[in-house]
Amino acid sequence: MLASGRTVSSRLLRPTAWLPLRLSSERTAASSLQKELIKKHEQDELRPLYMDFQATTPMDPRVLDAMLPYQVNYYGNPHSRTHAYGWESESAMETARKQVADLIGAVPREIVFTSGATESNNMAIKGVARFYKAKKRHVITTQTEHKCVLDSCRILESEGFDVTYLPVQKNGLLDLELLEASIRTDTSLVSVMTVNNEIGVKQPIKEIGQICRSKGVFFHTDAAQAVGKIPISISDWKIDLMSISGHKIYGPKGVGALYVRRRPRVRLEPIQNGGGQERGLRSGTVPTPLAVGLGAACSIAQKEMEYDHQRVSMLANRLVQKIMSEIPDVIMNGDPEQRYSGCINLSFAYVEGESLLMALKDVALSSGSACTSASLEPSYVLRAIGADEDLAHSSIRFGIGRFTTEEEVDYTAEKCIEQVHRLREMSPLWEMIQEGIDLKSIKWTQH
Amino acid sequence: MAAAARSQVMSLYRTMLRESAKFPSYNYRNYALRRVRDAFKANRNVEDPKAVERLMEEGRQTLALIQRQVSIGKMYEAQKTVVD
Numbered sequence: 001m002l003a004s005g006r007t008v009s010s011r012l013l014r015p016t017a018w019l020p021l022r023l024s025s026e027r028t029a030a031s032s033l034q035k036e037l038i039k040k041h042e043q044d045e046l047r048p049l050y051m052d053f054q055a056t057t058p059m060d061p062r063v064l065d066a067m068l069p070y071q072v073n074y075y076g077n078p079h080s081r082t083h084a085y086g087w088e089s090e091s092a093m094e095t096a097r098k099q100v101a102d103l104i105g106a107v108p109r110e111i112v113f114t115s116g117a118t119e120s121n122n123m124a125i126k127g128v129a130r131f132y133k134a135k136k137r138h139v140i141t142t143q144t145e146h147k148c149v150l151d152s153c154r155i156l157e158s159e160g161f162d163v164t165y166l167p168v169q170k171n172g173l174l175d176l177e178l179l180e181a182s183i184r185t186d187t188s189l190v191s192v193m194t195v196n197n198e199i200g201v202k203q204p205i206k207e208i209g210q211i212c213r214s215k216g217v218f219f220h221t222d223a224a225q226a227v228g229k230i231p232i233s234i235s236d237w238k239i240d241l242m243s244i245s246g247h248k249i250y251g252p253k254g255v256g257a258l259y260v261r262r263r264p265r266v267r268l269e270p271i272q273n274g275g276g277q278e279r280g281l282r283s284g285t286v287p288t289p290l291a292v293g294l295g296a297a298c299s300i301a302q303k304e305m306e307y308d309h310q311r312v313s314m315l316a317n318r319l320v321q322k323i324m325s326e327i328p329d330v331i332m333n334g335d336p337e338q339r340y341s342g343c344i345n346l347s348f349a350y351v352e353g354e355s356l357l358m359a360l361k362d363v364a365l366s367s368g369s370a371c372t373s374a375s376l377e378p379s380y381v382l383r384a385i386g387a388d389e390d391l392a393h394s395s396i397r398f399g400i401g402r403f404t405t406e407e408e409v410d411y412t413a414e415k416c417i418e419q420v421h422r423l424r425e426m427s428p429l430w431e432m433i434q435e436g437i438d439l440k441s442i443k444w445t446q447h
Numbered sequence: 448m449a450a451a452a453r454s455q456v457m458s459l460y461r462t463m464l465r466e467s468a469k470f471p472s473y474n475y476r477n478y479a480l481r482r483v484r485d486a487f488k489a490n491r492n493v494e495d496p497k498a499v500e501r502l503m504e505e506g507r508q509t510l511a512l513i514q515r516q517v518s519i520g521k522m523y524e525a526q527k528t529v530v531d
Contacts, residue, residue, distance in 0.1 A: 046527055046529045046531070047525065047528045047529070048529060049530055050474070050528075061475055061479075061512070061516035065515060065516060307482075307485070363529075403475065403478045404474075405474070407530045411530050
């Protein structure tokens with residue numbers, strides 16, 4: 001019997017009907033309280049810990065601090081020549097340029113600000129090839145390059161250039177003799193990335209530079225994953241063009257740089273035309289806050305390189321040792337010595353990569369690179385190093401960076417071990433392996 | 448001279464650690480605490496008073512930076528991470 005004296009009918013047999021009749025404001029207060037509780041629960045959900053430093057990196061607080069004044073008060077266009085807003089903005093941009101140059105051993109005039117490493121790669125490859133196209137129609141690159149390099153080469157092919165995509169060895173490294181043999185008299189450019197973003201392999205850049213210089217071919221390297229992490233000297237390594245990315249070195253997204261050698265001069269046809277900024281190679285207003293951020297990131301990286309390198313190596317060893325000691329049948333992709341330690345690509349046999357990633361939802365990881373993770377195909381880099389199809393599908397990339405802690409590494413390792421065990425328990429292939437059956441000897445019936 | 452400055456150095460060290468502990472972000476907080484500790488440890492044996500003064504000034508500027516960035520972190524706070 002309700003407080004109001006009305007009889008209960010079937011229509012009213014809902015839980016709320018048993019409550020005494022309330023004032024309408026109280027009822028709305030009750031439902032809004034429910035909404036609050038739901039919202040609080042969603043907000044309380046903990047964020048995964050970040051272990052994907054090759055995809056992008058958080059901005060260092062020191063970088064943000066350097067950038068903010070130029071986002072708030074010092075907003076002038078650095079190309080405005082007639083007033084203090086322009087002058088102070090230009091001064092900041094030139095300071096940033098020097099900071100970038102110092103990190104790689106170059107001179108400020110050799111640095112061109114761009115919107116990122118993708119634009120720098122496009123500029124270098126298309127620009128150099130097109131400038132020298134009268135006499136030189138051949139470009140060499142590798143099969144493990146970043147998509148933007150491969151795609152730029154594909155466009156060059158459609159313009160009538162010859163492109164050689166060199167294979168890599170099983171450890172991910174380029175065969176130097178093969179490179180030397182592939183260089184022709186009409187080769188204008190060789191492009192090889194310094195550190196691979198998927199498997200962390202470090203190419204023999206010094207030797208490649210030597211070969212290219214001796215043959216009179218320009219050498220471009222995509223150093224997005226290497227700058228600020230390993231010492232780079234464009235003069236020692238005889239590099240003619242180098243791509244730099246801001247958001248891989250704890251700087252802002254949307255900015256990068258291209259190093260273009262002046263002695264001996266490298267000429268390129270610009271892809272972005274306009275008011276002639278950046279020596280005519282890349283027109284457009286240079287975004288001062290972003291350039292300042294890139295400069296600050298480079299300067300911090302230079303100071304912190306040794307410290308970060310020791311820490312990242314220690315953490316990487318810790319992660320790999322923990323995982324490999326607890327789980328059998330784990331393979332590290334790429335050369336174990338010639339690598340940047342902060343990028344670890346592991347293949348877990350008899351476990352599907354996507355399911356492992358889903359199971360590790362507390363940790364932000366990736367399999368393959370961010371720009372290819374949308375497709376279902378296994379990574380072309382893993383295919384190029386000759387990884388088995390099924391192992392290529394079972395690979396996960398762990399990224400360790402400046403801000404990673406021991407706790408995060410331990411948590412990741414434990415969760416990984418736990419989930420791999422669980423997934424293998426469920427796998428019939430694993431059962432067969434345990435019984436000693438050689439999977440390759442099985443004749444799967446065709447239906 | 449260096450001995451008199453020692454208490455100042457320790458005071459700056461304690462203040463920097465105290466401020467670093469206020470970072471809302473787990474990663475920034477741990478990095479700041481660790482980096483401050485390691486930086487002071489690495490420079491423990493610096494004798495030259497000019498060098499000491501230069502490092503102290505750098506420390507003071509970094510302290511101000513930490514304070515600014517802590518405020519920004521608090522303004523745009525996000526949820527905690529799993530290991531927090």
